[in-house]
Amino acid sequence: MRQDITNPPLAARFFAYSMLAGYETLAQSDSSLMPLHGRLRDYPRIPRPAGQCQAPQLAALFAMLHTAGQLQPSGSGLAAAAAALTDSCRNAGIPAAVVAQARARGQLVATAILAYARQDGYNRISNYPRYTPTAGPGYWSPTPPAFFGAVEPYFNRVRPFVLDSAAQFRPPAPVAFDSRPGSGFAALMREVYQTSCTLTPAQRATAAFWDCNPFALRENGHLRIGLKKMSPGAHWMAIASIACRQRKAPFAHTLQVHTVLAVVLTDAFMCCWDEKYRSNRIRPETAIRRYLDPTWQPILQTPPFPEYLSGHSVISTAAAEVLTHYFGPTYAYTDTSERAFGLPDRRFSSFRQAAAEAAISRLYGGIHFRDAITQGQDQGRQVGQLALRVLFTPVTNPR
Structure with missing residues (x-):
């Protein structure tokens, strides 16, 4: 990938x-x-x-x-x-x-x-109209350095595995856009800006560890080189592998953990993407450069899709619910998955601690506002808990 x-x-x-x-x-x-017929949709x-x-x-x-x-x-x-x-x-x-x-x-x-x-509908997405960003202040637009177009604006139309629909856990609307000083949005914007100006080495390391941006580029003059980082979902699949190896889990158990996690990650992305392209919210990079400081840059490259909700917050929290189900709430492990990208290992006392760190890393990185993070965590928790109920309770109404 x-x-x-x-x-x-x-x-x-x-x-x-x-x-x-x-x-x-x-x-x-x-x-x-366990049999999956009757548990997964269609x-x-x-x-x-x-x-x-x-x-x-x-x-x-x-x-x-x-x-x-x-x-x-x-x-x-x-x-x-x-x-x-x-x-x-x-x-x-x-x-x-x-x-x-x-x-x-x-x-x-x-x-x-x-x-x-x-049959899940993904192959029909190419027939949909090309996505055009909503015009006007407060809405998402492509960001530097590559100004990529919006990624997967119709992913919410793909058939989910355990959700009733991608809109099942629709979050509260984001804080209303208002660039005037003293507004709620201005406070969110200033928090990202001030945080970026006072980052500690530990916070920078946290942001880098959870970057997981497959679109990231290194610029060298006019040359741009794709860094080909792993995706956030791949990071959590790697964490599952680490946990299974550490426990010396048998093959069947390891396969089940990875299968359930992958299914939940997919539905979590659907839920998150449904809201991203409903609210179409502006990214901090665009807002801060327009209304606070035209020279400002986040320490992470902004991914090419709208801001609200934070995808890392949604999928990491959902993944933590799955892995906590299998390994318990105090399962400590060392995440070695970023060695290939030259990043040091990180030790975690639980999957939920790792998920919380992944979520807040997006504030440190300068690519998400606070409400996108906290509401994303809420949505991810709902997706993860629903999936566990659907997959591990007796089937009475086959899906």
């Missing part, structure tokens, strides 16, 4: 369908995995071949690779990963017939999941 510079909502969607393929493949051989019954799968974990890996390979623009590159997996099996002495059966079963399930994905 980094190679494709996949935007945050779409990356979560890719994670969700890829994980579902692996999950459903393994569930055919592992009764500890979810099909997955075909189940006759006979016992000789290598169900291997089949699950093939299913994920095949699904991801079909969804991602650069997915053809995953064929090499599948070939490497096949070679490693041969080198380990696994009979070729067992590998072939696992691959066939994985592809069968992947085909069903891909058909489900094609």
Whole structure:
């Protein structure tokens, strides 16, 4: 996904369908995995071949690779990963017939999941009118350095997994725009400005650690180089992997954690994006340069979509609810996921502490106002808690 510079909502969607393929493949051989038919919206019954799968974990890996390979623009590159997996099996002495059966079963399930994905409405988004920013003061407009157009303005029209609709947890309206001194909005604007002027080294480090901006660029004269950072959802998927490795969780449990998390991240992005393009609110960078200080710059590059709600706040809080469900409220871990980007590890006493830090990092970074952060946390908590209820209570009304 980094190679494709996949935007945050779409990356979560890719994670969700890829994980579902692996999950459903393994569930055919592992009764500890709860059935998802009737829990996820419009979810099909997955075909189940006759006979016992000789290598169900291997089949699950093939299913994920095949699904991801079909969804991602650069997915053809995953064929090499599948070939490497096949070679490693041969080198380990696994009979070729067992590998072939696992691959066939994985592809069968992947085909069903891909058909489900094609029905979620995302492939119709390209037919919608090109998004035009709302004209007038107080509304979002593209920001430096690249002035990218708005990302995924119609993501709220994609079929959710557990939500009734993307508008299910519609937040209160943002503080009304009013640039006059003494207004509520002017106070929010000044808070971002003053915070940026007094940042401590610890606050700068926090902002950098949670940046997770796949659109970030490094400028060198007239040359702009994409940094290809991971998305915020990918960061939380990495945290899930860290937690599972630390606990030495079995394969089935690890697969379930990642699948549920990916599903919740996708719905959380839908909820957040629904509000972003309803309120279409101006970013701090635009507002502060226009009304306070024309030379001001945030320490983070502003992502290319409206300000309210804070996506990090929504999806991080939702993710923390999921991981707390699995690992408990005091599960401490060290986040090593940013090493590839030259950032030091960070230690957290809980997932909720990490989510709170991710949320406030957007104020430190100068890219969100306070109300977008706090209301985003509320929405994320609602999404996460709803998902856990839907997924872990007996099915009475199939979805």
